[in-house]
Amino acid sequence: xxxxxxxxxxxxxxxxxxxxxxxxxxxxxxxxxxxxxxxxxxxxxxxxxxxxxxxxxxxxxxxxxxxxxxxxxxxxxxxxxxxxxxxxxxxxxxxxxxxxxxxxxxxxxxxxxxxxxxxxxxxxxxxxxxxxxxxxxxxxxxxxxxxxxxxxxxxxxxxxxxxxxxxxxxxxxxxxxxxxxxxxxxxxxxxxxxxxxxxxxxxxxxxxxxxxxxxxxxxxxxxxxxxxxxxxxxxxxxxxxxxxxxxxxxxxxxxxxxxxxxxxxxxxxxxxxxxxxxxxxxxxxxxxxxxxxxxxxxxxxxxxxxxxxxxxxxxxxxxxxxxxxxxxxxxxxxxxxxxxxxxxxxxxxxxxxxxxxxxxxxxxxxxxxxxxxxxxxxxxxxxxxxxxxxxxx
Amino acid sequence: xxxxxxxxxxxxxxxxxxxxxxxxxxxxxxxxxxxxxxxxxxxxxxxxxxxxxxxxxxxxxxxxxxxxxxxxxxxxxxxxxxxxxxxxxxxxxxxxxxxxxxxxxxxxxxxxxxxxxxxxxxxxxxxxxxxxxxxxxxxxxxxxx
Numbered sequence: 001x002x003x004x005x006x007x008x009x010x011x012x013x014x015x016x017x018x019x020x021x022x023x024x025x026x027x028x029x030x031x032x033x034x035x036x037x038x039x040x041x042x043x044x045x046x047x048x049x050x051x052x053x054x055x056x057x058x059x060x061x062x063x064x065x066x067x068x069x070x071x072x073x074x075x076x077x078x079x080x081x082x083x084x085x086x087x088x089x090x091x092x093x094x095x096x097x098x099x100x101x102x103x104x105x106x107x108x109x110x111x112x113x114x115x116x117x118x119x120x121x122x123x124x125x126x127x128x129x130x131x132x133x134x135x136x137x138x139x140x141x142x143x144x145x146x147x148x149x150x151x152x153x154x155x156x157x158x159x160x161x162x163x164x165x166x167x168x169x170x171x172x173x174x175x176x177x178x179x180x181x182x183x184x185x186x187x188x189x190x191x192x193x194x195x196x197x198x199x200x201x202x203x204x205x206x207x208x209x210x211x212x213x214x215x216x217x218x219x220x221x222x223x224x225x226x227x228x229x230x231x232x233x234x235x236x237x238x239x240x241x242x243x244x245x246x247x248x249x250x251x252x253x254x255x256x257x258x259x260x261x262x263x264x265x266x267x268x269x270x271x272x273x274x275x276x277x278x279x280x281x282x283x284x285x286x287x288x289x290x291x292x293x294x295x296x297x298x299x300x301x302x303x304x305x306x307x308x309x310x311x312x313x314x315x316x317x318x319x320x321x322x323x324x325x326x327x328x329x330x331x332x333x334x335x336x337x338x339x340x341x342x343x344x345x346x347x348x349x350x351x352x353x354x355x356x357x358x359x360x361x362x363x364x365x366x367x368x369x370x371x372x373x374x375x376x377x378x379x380x381x382x383x384x385x386x387x388x389x390x391x392x393x
Numbered sequence: 394x395x396x397x398x399x400x401x402x403x404x405x406x407x408x409x410x411x412x413x414x415x416x417x418x419x420x421x422x423x424x425x426x427x428x429x430x431x432x433x434x435x436x437x438x439x440x441x442x443x444x445x446x447x448x449x450x451x452x453x454x455x456x457x458x459x460x461x462x463x464x465x466x467x468x469x470x471x472x473x474x475x476x477x478x479x480x481x482x483x484x485x486x487x488x489x490x491x492x493x494x495x496x497x498x499x500x501x502x503x504x505x506x507x508x509x510x511x512x513x514x515x516x517x518x519x520x521x522x523x524x525x526x527x528x529x530x531x532x533x534x535x536x537x538x
Binding site: 348380383 | 449
């Protein structure tokens with residue numbers, strides 16, 4: 001059997017062994033519901049408190065500001081819908097960007113149907129929002145600004161601290177979707193002026209089905225899932241103890257190993273970027289060259305289509321992703337690639353490779369070698385390439 | 394997600410390439426939607442398709458349907474080729490996922506476009522052949538939630 005080369009870590013990561021070992025006792029041994037009175041429940045409660053502390057420590061938050069949720073999408077939905085509801089007496093205007101994850105964009109569209117107004121900020125060719133445009137978009141009735149910390153497709157890191165500063169100068173709440181950033185780059189909620197932050201366990205070697213919403217003390221947003229009194233009455237539902245324990249452990253490891261892990265990933269990332277740029281013609285690196293997630297590589301290969309590329313890579317055991325229409329289930333390519341100004345036909349030929357520290361230089365060289373052949377093969381059967389070459393003559 | 398036949402035609406596409414001075418050539422689809430097919434036909438005096446080549450920009454299904462369409466028209470008369478429908482292409486490939494049905498329509502259109510070009514060049518009328526539409530993009534339906 002061919003070896004699996006997993007390069008889709010922005011989609012999900014493998015739960016690390018240390019994280020799994022930490023979680024396992026909470027399925028069969030300490031399976032208690034931590035909300036119960038008996039002392040058996042106390043062990044579960046203790047584990048949850050410990051995990052909450054680790055989740056908080058990674059971003060400089062207070063323990064009581066961390067709320068466990070069912071994942072990144074729930075956190076995003078909660079932050080926006082609850083903030084919109086809580087502050088509707090102040091106004092009904094929300095500011096976000098055009099390159100947010102659908103958990104934010106579709107929530108904004110839902111809120112528009114409820115009578116809210118949303119400004120979607122443009123981004124430049126690297127995927128960064130303009131602080132000037134942000135300032136100009138703020139109105140007296142603006143209640144919340146939500147801009148992602150790092151983009152899931154092109155890896156660009158937004159100027160979060162400056163955005164938060166502008167929000168606070170204008171008395172507006174600031175939420176950031178940090179699903180791709182939490183555990184990968186340094187975050188400090190105070191230094192970055194963040195009021196609310198979403199993160200998800202499975203994006204940094206933790207388990208799926210668990211996330212957090214950080215809510216700064218004093219922010220008056222209400223519960224989103226109604227029911228029991230868990231999470232200080234703000235998020236009902238029996239606590240997912242193994243998941244929460246796994247989240248905490250993954251956050252602890254991320255904090256301890258961030259520099260080492262990041263350095264490894266950046267070496268691999270830059271090696272792959274350099275090889276593609278120098279060895280394959282008619283390509284475009286998407287996303288900012290340096291203000292970029294350590295593990296993200298995203299290219300457009302002109303004259304070819306992304307799904308074909310993915311199928312051929314898959315046959316070699318390589319898992320990657322694309323923003324082509326065929327992979328999005330609609331006829332439009334990724335909204336992020338269109339927002340950075342790419343024409344449709346170029347956006348269809350995108351490839352996202354997201355690394356982990358487990359990847360090796362040999363794997364990356366193998367991918368670069370094979371990619372060269374695959375791109376050449378697909379261009380050989382592309383009428384767009386044929387036209388381009390003929391017109392050039 | 395794809396049948397074995399689709400994967401076979403994607404991995405080993407039949408009749409990829411160009412024909413110099415073709416009897417007819419047609420290009421359909423648009424890059425905006427991510428699919429473009431170009432079909433070249435070489436047709437003899439008896440109206441039999443002697444050779445056929447294609448080039449496609451698109452997903453796995455787009456490549457496989459183009460490849461299968463060339464197989465289905467090769468050696469056929471113009472009238473027989475006109476009867477190769479998108480359904481016939483799909484059936485020959487053991488089916489396509491619902492979101493990829495438009496690729497088979499594109500293959501049918503590519504045959505028609507190449508035949509139209511042949512008819513125009515030779516000032517003949519092919520019964521049952523209408524001027525092809527260049528862009529068969531389906532409108533994506535708005536999702537409501």
